[in-house]
Amino acid sequence: MVNIENLSFNYSRQIVFKDINLNLEAGKIYGLLGQNGVGKTTLLKLIGGFLKVKSGKCTVMGFTPFDRDPAFYENIILIPEDFIAPDMIVNQYASLRGEFYPGYDANKFSRLMTEFDVNGNFKFSKLSYGQQKKALIAFSLATNTKLILMDEPSNGLDIPSKSQLRKVISEASTDESCIVISTHQVRDLENLIDPIIILDRDGVLLNETIERISQKLSFVFRGSSSEESLHCESTPGGYLVVKENETSEESKVNIEALFNTTLNNKQTIKNLFSK
Amino acid sequence: MKIHFNINRFGKLLSKELRERTPFIVKMVGIMSLILVGIWLTSMFFVRGSAVPMEARTTYLYIAVLITALSAPFSMYKNYNHPKKGIDYVTLPASIEEKFLSMLLISTVILPAIAFISIAFTDTFISIISPSMFSGLMITEPDFYTKMNGSVSDLIIIPLLCLLGNLLFRGNKIVKTVLSIIATYIIFIMIIAFIFLYVYKDQIETLQNFELQIRVDNLYDLFRSEYFAPYPGLKISVGILALLYNFGFPIGALTAAYYRMKKLQY
Numbered sequence: 001m002v003n004i005e006n007l008s009f010n011y012s013r014q015i016v017f018k019d020i021n022l023n024l025e026a027g028k029i030y031g032l033l034g035q036n037g038v039g040k041t042t043l044l045k046l047i048g049g050f051l052k053v054k055s056g057k058c059t060v061m062g063f064t065p066f067d068r069d070p071a072f073y074e075n076i077i078l079i080p081e082d083f084i085a086p087d088m089i090v091n092q093y094a095s096l097r098g099e100f101y102p103g104y105d106a107n108k109f110s111r112l113m114t115e116f117d118v119n120g121n122f123k124f125s126k127l128s129y130g131q132q133k134k135a136l137i138a139f140s141l142a143t144n145t146k147l148i149l150m151d152e153p154s155n156g157l158d159i160p161s162k163s164q165l166r167k168v169i170s171e172a173s174t175d176e177s178c179i180v181i182s183t184h185q186v187r188d189l190e191n192l193i194d195p196i197i198i199l200d201r202d203g204v205l206l207n208e209t210i211e212r213i214s215q216k217l218s219f220v221f222r223g224s225s226s227e228e229s230l231h232c233e234s235t236p237g238g239y240l241v242v243k244e245n246e247t248s249e250e251s252k253v254n255i256e257a258l259f260n261t262t263l264n265n266k267q268t269i270k271n272l273f274s275k
Numbered sequence: 276m277k278i279h280f281n282i283n284r285f286g287k288l289l290s291k292e293l294r295e296r297t298p299f300i301v302k303m304v305g306i307m308s309l310i311l312v313g314i315w316l317t318s319m320f321f322v323r324g325s326a327v328p329m330e331a332r333t334t335y336l337y338i339a340v341l342i343t344a345l346s347a348p349f350s351m352y353k354n355y356n357h358p359k360k361g362i363d364y365v366t367l368p369a370s371i372e373e374k375f376l377s378m379l380l381i382s383t384v385i386l387p388a389i390a391f392i393s394i395a396f397t398d399t400f401i402s403i404i405s406p407s408m409f410s411g412l413m414i415t416e417p418d419f420y421t422k423m424n425g426s427v428s429d430l431i432i433i434p435l436l437c438l439l440g441n442l443l444f445r446g447n448k449i450v451k452t453v454l455s456i457i458a459t460y461i462i463f464i465m466i467i468a469f470i471f472l473y474v475y476k477d478q479i480e481t482l483q484n485f486e487l488q489i490r491v492d493n494l495y496d497l498f499r500s501e502y503f504a505p506y507p508g509l510k511i512s513v514g515i516l517a518l519l520y521n522f523g524f525p526i527g528a529l530t531a532a533y534y535r536m537k538k539l540q541y
Contacts, residue, residue, distance in 0.1 A: 045541065048362075048366070049365075050362060050365065050540065050541040051540050051541065052538075052540055068365065068370075068371060068537075069278075069370075070278065070281075070284065070368045070369050070370050070373075071278070071368075072368075073366050073367065073368035073369075074368040076366075077366065078362065078366060080359065080362055082359050084354075084357075084359050084360045084363075086295070086363065088295060092294075096291045096294060096295060097291070097367065099287055099291070100284070100287065100288075100367055100368040100369065101368065
């Protein structure tokens with residue numbers, strides 16, 4: 001669905017990406033992780049056609065995003081981190097925009113708004129930031145686009161809304177659609193995102209499914225730290241140890257620990273997953 | 276294959292844009308019409324009931340329509356190139372051509388036309404209920420059409436330059452646009468001055484007895500006038516300047532605005 005080959009991008013003199021390669025397939029919910037400033041939002045903007053690739057290739061469903069073809073935007077939607085809402089009634093916003101998306105389902109929008117407990121008869125300006133974001137997520141999912149890009153979707157949401165968000169994203173995922181979620185709040189979306197993409201200033205450090213990660217790495221709780229491990233972090237009652245999986249036994253992947261392990265063992269992780 | 280223009284989609288887009296902007300349009304046009312009502316009431320109650328001259332009414336209509344056209348892009352499309360707010364509009368599944376045409380139509384044609392009709396209607400209404408204050412109908416005044424016709428270039432060129440400025444600048448849009456327009460006009464006037472005062476100095480001195488008025492908006496009239504007929508070089512130069520002002524400026528502004536819109540990054 002998304003094919004990135006030798007892509008380079010920079011803001012003036014600040015190089016963000018240099019010759020990165022990435023493939024995103026339909027039927028998956030990708031978690032895009034990375035430290036601040038590594039270019040997660042930039043990557044989403046490149047995929048969404050808001051920025052122009054400096055060199056290399058980025059194609060999405062056969063389209064070059066920056067051409068901004070209407071048929072391309074009929075199949076892609078971006079939920080930005082900071083949504084600055086227009087001064088209008090939510091339901092009017094949805095009905096006016098929904099007309100442009102062939103797959104827009106007004107009933108789905110109403111259902112999602114009800115699930116999120118947001119009243120669509122109010123203007124955006126009368127809603128809290130979290131409610132505005134939920135309204136935007138409801139609209140975006142109701143468009144039924146094939147590619148959904150979400151930049152920090154759980155930011156600003158209260159605890160019940162986060163679990164609702166997990167539920168609606170999970171329901172929105174189909175064999176034909178691809179969802180990319182850029183986030184720092186990995187715990188909010190744990191058990192949902194799979195595969196995991198970890199970005200770094202050096203490019204894509206990891207792009208693997210949870211299944212393959214658990215085949216390659218083991219995440220175990222121990223009473224004491226281990227020097228043989230790739231990563232070890234203290235948790236209440238002991239340590240979470242991440243090490244190479246030398247047995248066929250699979251463990252539950254802790255995404256936060258995976259992220260720290262990858263950042264601290266870039267080459268080891270690359271070698272491990274290239275096998 | 277990219278479809279640049281689809282009439283159904285454009286219709287949907289135009290309808291959406293107008294519906295979204297109806298509150299602003301009503302407010303803007305309402306204010307402009309109410310100012311005319313204010314002029315009428317002020318004359319009636321505070322200026323000892325003296326009638327409002329036709330000249331003042333037509334001038335007000337012209338200024339009100341011009342202000343409406345100039346402010347339209349900044350008021351209705353100020354967020355288009357905003358790094359965050361602009362994304363919402365860019366992702367809308369319509370082509371750049373459709374979005375550009377819709378922006379152009381609403382800013383420079385539909386809103387000024389609605390303002391024109393509303394003010395003209397208000398003027399007519401006041402003329403009917405208070406003929407002593409608003410004597411005669413503005414829309415039947417021949418002078419009114421002469422004024423509007425003579426100002427068409429201003430009503431087209433300057434709003435298009437504002438449309439471009441709105442897309443070009445991200446911060447302090449109005450100030451930067453006004454300064455850029457002033458700079459453009461100064462440069463253009465300097466070119467005219469150079470041509471008239473240095474290149475064709477002798478011919479212009481000969482023509483001084485005819486009390487010619489040389490302005491940027493009457494270059495085409497000068498080109499057509501018989502005064503320049505004996506001087507083909509001067510006539511061609513004036514013709515080129517008239518062409519540049521009347522066609523080069525608007526076409527240049529339109530082209531630049533379109534490409535700016537197409538290449539905008541967020």
